[in-house]
Amino acid sequence: MQGILATLMFVAPDWVRNTVTHERPPNVFWADYVVWPVLQILIVLFIVLTLVAYLVYLERKVSAFMQARLGPMRVGPWGLLQPAADGLKLLLKEDIIPLKADRVVFALAPIISVVSALVVLAVIPWGAAWATIANINIGLLFILAVSSVGVLGLVLAGWASNSKYSLLGALRSSAQMVSYEIGLGLSIIGALMFARTLSMSGIVEAQQADHIWYVFFQPLGFLVYVISALGETNRAPFDLPEAESELVAGYHTEYSGFRWALFFMAEYSAMIVTAAIAVTLFLGGWMLPGVTGTSFFGWFGPIQNPTLHTIASVVVFGLKIMLLIYAYMWFRWTWPRYRYDQLMELGWKWMIPAGLANIVLTGIWYVLAMPPSRGGVFNLMREVGGRLVPTGKGALYFFVTGTAITVPLVWLLLANINRRSRDFNLHDQRQLQINLRRERLEKALQPQAADNGAQ
Amino acid sequence: MQEQPAASGRETLFDSEEMVLNMGPQHPSTHGVLRVILRLDGETVVDLDCDVGYLHRGVEKIAESDTYAMITPYWDRLDYVAAVSNDLCYVGGVEKLLQIEVPKRAEYLRVVLTELQRIASHLLWLGTHALDIGAVTVLLYAFREREEILKIFEDFIGARLTAHAFRIGGLWWDVYPEFETRVRDFLKILPGRIEEYETLLNANRIWLQRTVGIGVLPAEEAINLSLTGPGLRGSGVKYDVRKAQPYSAYPDFDFEIPIGENGDTYDRYLCRMEEIKQAALIVEQALDGLPEGPVMAKVPKVIKPPVGEVYHSIEAPKGEIGVYLVSDGTSKPYRMRIRPPSYINLQSLKRMSIGHLVADVVALIGTLDIVLGEVDR
Numbered sequence: 159m160q161g162i163l164a165t166l167m168f169v170a171p172d173w174v175r176n177t178v179t180h181e182r183p184p185n186v187f188w189a190d191y192v193v194w195p196v197l198q199i200l201i202v203l204f205i206v207l208t209l210v211a212y213l214v215y216l217e218r219k220v221s222a223f224m225q226a227r228l229g230p231m232r233v234g235p236w237g238l239l240q241p242a243a244d245g246l247k248l249l250l251k252e253d254i255i256p257l258k259a260d261r262v263v264f265a266l267a268p269i270i271s272v273v274s275a276l277v278v279l280a281v282i283p284w285g286a287a288w289a290t291i292a293n294i295n296i297g298l299l300f301i302l303a304v305s306s307v308g309v310l311g312l313v314l315a316g317w318a319s320n321s322k323y324s325l326l327g328a329l330r331s332s333a334q335m336v337s338y339e340i341g342l343g344l345s346i347i348g349a350l351m352f353a354r355t356l357s358m359s360g361i362v363e364a365q366q367a368d369h370i371w372y373v374f375f376q377p378l379g380f381l382v383y384v385i386s387a388l389g390e391t392n393r394a395p396f397d398l399p400e401a402e403s404e405l406v407a408g409y410h411t412e413y414s415g416f417r418w419a420l421f422f423m424a425e426y427s428a429m430i431v432t433a434a435i436a437v438t439l440f441l442g443g444w445m446l447p448g449v450t451g452t453s454f455f456g457w458f459g460p461i462q463n464p465t466l467h468t469i470a471s472v473v474v475f476g477l478k479i480m481l482l483i484y485a486y487m488w489f490r491w492t493w494p495r496y497r498y499d500q501l502m503e504l505g506w507k508w509m510i511p512a513g514l515a516n517i518v519l520t521g522i523w524y525v526l527a528m529p530p531s532r533g534g535v536f537n538l539m540r541e542v543g544g545r546l547v548p549t550g551k552g553a554l555y556f557f558v559t560g561t562a563i564t565v566p567l568v569w570l571l572l573a574n575i576n577r578r579s580r581d582f583n584l585h586d587q588r589q590l591q592i593n594l595r596r597e598r599l600e601k602a603l604q605p606q607a608a609d610n611g612a613q
Numbered sequence: 614m615q616e617q618p619a620a621s622g623r624e625t626l627f628d629s630e631e632m633v634l635n636m637g638p639q640h641p642s643t644h645g646v647l648r649v650i651l652r653l654d655g656e657t658v659v660d661l662d663c664d665v666g667y668l669h670r671g672v673e674k675i676a677e678s679d680t681y682a683m684i685t686p687y688w689d690r691l692d693y694v695a696a697v698s699n700d701l702c703y704v705g706g707v708e709k710l711l712q713i714e715v716p717k718r719a720e721y722l723r724v725v726l727t728e729l730q731r732i733a734s735h736l737l738w739l740g741t742h743a744l745d746i747g748a749v750t751v752l753l754y755a756f757r758e759r760e761e762i763l764k765i766f767e768d769f770i771g772a773r774l775t776a777h778a779f780r781i782g783g784l785w786w787d788v789y790p791e792f793e794t795r796v797r798d799f800l801k802i803l804p805g806r807i808e809e810y811e812t813l814l815n816a817n818r819i820w821l822q823r824t825v826g827i828g829v830l831p832a833e834e835a836i837n838l839s840l841t842g843p844g845l846r847g848s849g850v851k852y853d854v855r856k857a858q859p860y861s862a863y864p865d866f867d868f869e870i871p872i873g874e875n876g877d878t879y880d881r882y883l884c885r886m887e888e889i890k891q892a893a894l895i896v897e898q899a900l901d902g903l904p905e906g907p908v909m910a911k912v913p914k915v916i917k918p919p920v921g922e923v924y925h926s927i928e929a930p931k932g933e934i935g936v937y938l939v940s941d942g943t944s945k946p947y948r949m950r951i952r953p954p955s956y957i958n959l960q961s962l963k964r965m966s967i968g969h970l971v972a973d974v975v976a977l978i979g980t981l982d983i984v985l986g987e988v989d990r
Contacts, residue, residue: 397747
């Protein structure tokens, strides 16, 4: 039994690929561009959709443990079959379309939402070698472009429902997602300067060549990315489009049954995608020193068997994603929700300027470190295969400038610019208001006292 | 001639009109069946109107055809999350009318139960208020401690929510033997738990942003709106019926009346948190000085108060709850009027909300701590 499983899981992909590609040369096109990708797509979709179902379960368990309760316990051991029960329930529920809704758009909206969330999975490097469906050279641009189509789904859903709550939810979500997308786009440029490629696999390989995860070069970029990604995926504390206590359920108020489940699926797969981009760009993708990609400081190397290495790389990538998603859940169950204007303020006054400043500063550090032959000053990088790779000292230089200079400098800059903003220094603002009121009261009392004296 | 109709169209590029949004009666954060009619300009509240009465049961009218003892349970169902406090108001009113001296032990136990009820009510408020603002976890934490109090009540009274604790003239039974230790055990865990809530909220940036400067009510305006309870004290007015017109055994205990400075949602939150701590102190003092003796005064089987009228009010968790009783010498009151703090506090919602966003209206309904059972009666 185990032999069959091992064959299916470890050997089959390579075997299928090798048989179809090498034994039948005339059919290379079909093998490389149809059979093998379809197999990959099915596997990735199956795993991701199962993962989405279990993320809901995980969310409920994590929240339960944080709130001193048990969470789902009834369906299966520890409630492990809960996702199946939920899915079945949603499938069997009545499909309600409001009488005055635009039926076509109403049906189309969840599909747009879920498709845009799932298409992106194609270019994510789930692991080394054959574990990526499509390694296209503009992978990151593709992700940003396709995932912004998802906003359309939400807007259409809100509009087609013909309900005020849905409309308000949709308006909020469109404004929010558009604003946070800018911050998201700006935050990744710093890392791209080091990677010098937009291909997702290329970015991981660049980190392998540089022997560093870009989070160490780009702490500010990472921070801005994670916060913007929270806003982009409508997760708490930015879950305004679906603020239960204000808008009941936001844009999907009127949806029920499996259409509603599609929105839910889109939200959770968007979570996986944003986490995957963060892992790819900043956390070294599928690399883990000593296991996959690079050796552990030269002590023991990565796994040598290529198949095993790829499997391990997929596991590593998955674990890193789960770590980020756990952080998302942690935030959700700890923090209150931002108000709409505060959320916009955070996006426009903090995230976007911080992203811009990060680009400028990273550019300056990068140019300074280039070799003098290419116009630099410090000569902390050398050219390897057409890419500039930081030397040992160079890595230290980028780490120090990124953490010790960029972050405090941008903080100081933005703090000074935003100091007069209403929400920045709450305690001072409060005291100011109290003093103003006291002055006004005293002024109002003075003429009265004079009148009393005259009488 | 041509300019007149075009002028209004040219002023704004797009047609914009105010939107009327019905929040409730079926809405998760209106705390029951309150219907708030919002006139919105974008998301800013231009005007607000509360439509109440979905839970109207005519308690005041029912009271005219019931005997004095039969009316008491109706009071449990007014502010159903603070049933014990309501009872104290009504039985206090009838005792004043009958001029009955309640035994010391009964008075002390009444204080213990009422203050525990205050803690429970404030915990429920904290949980739901935080939930409205989006902090879900606080709700579960607050309910955990409230559960302890409800268990103590359940073992004494038999009911958890509509705990009918008091009778005219005292208590129906003495408390069970372990009552004191169980209350003391609860008081031991409470400070640590309050610290947990405060760690989650007090210095939380988002919590501050959502509450500081929201729904500011200056002291004069709060008085003019006849606001009572933590809402009034949050605006800096040191008015508490327990100190202003002491009743029951409250003169025997030392406690502070916490007041706020700014009159915003954050100050009202701080006030309520401090009140929980003060209530715990009062319970401890009452248990320390709990006298022995009977718990029931001599009360005639058929209660027929002399002709006259009386007003009695106490400090309920929501504010000043009062009863106005007119007796015509029969066994049924001629008229009973309730002063419901939630209903009167609700009137300040309009004043607080205008100019804020929809999200703030939700926070402000929360900060007023209304219970619809009491608003609609």
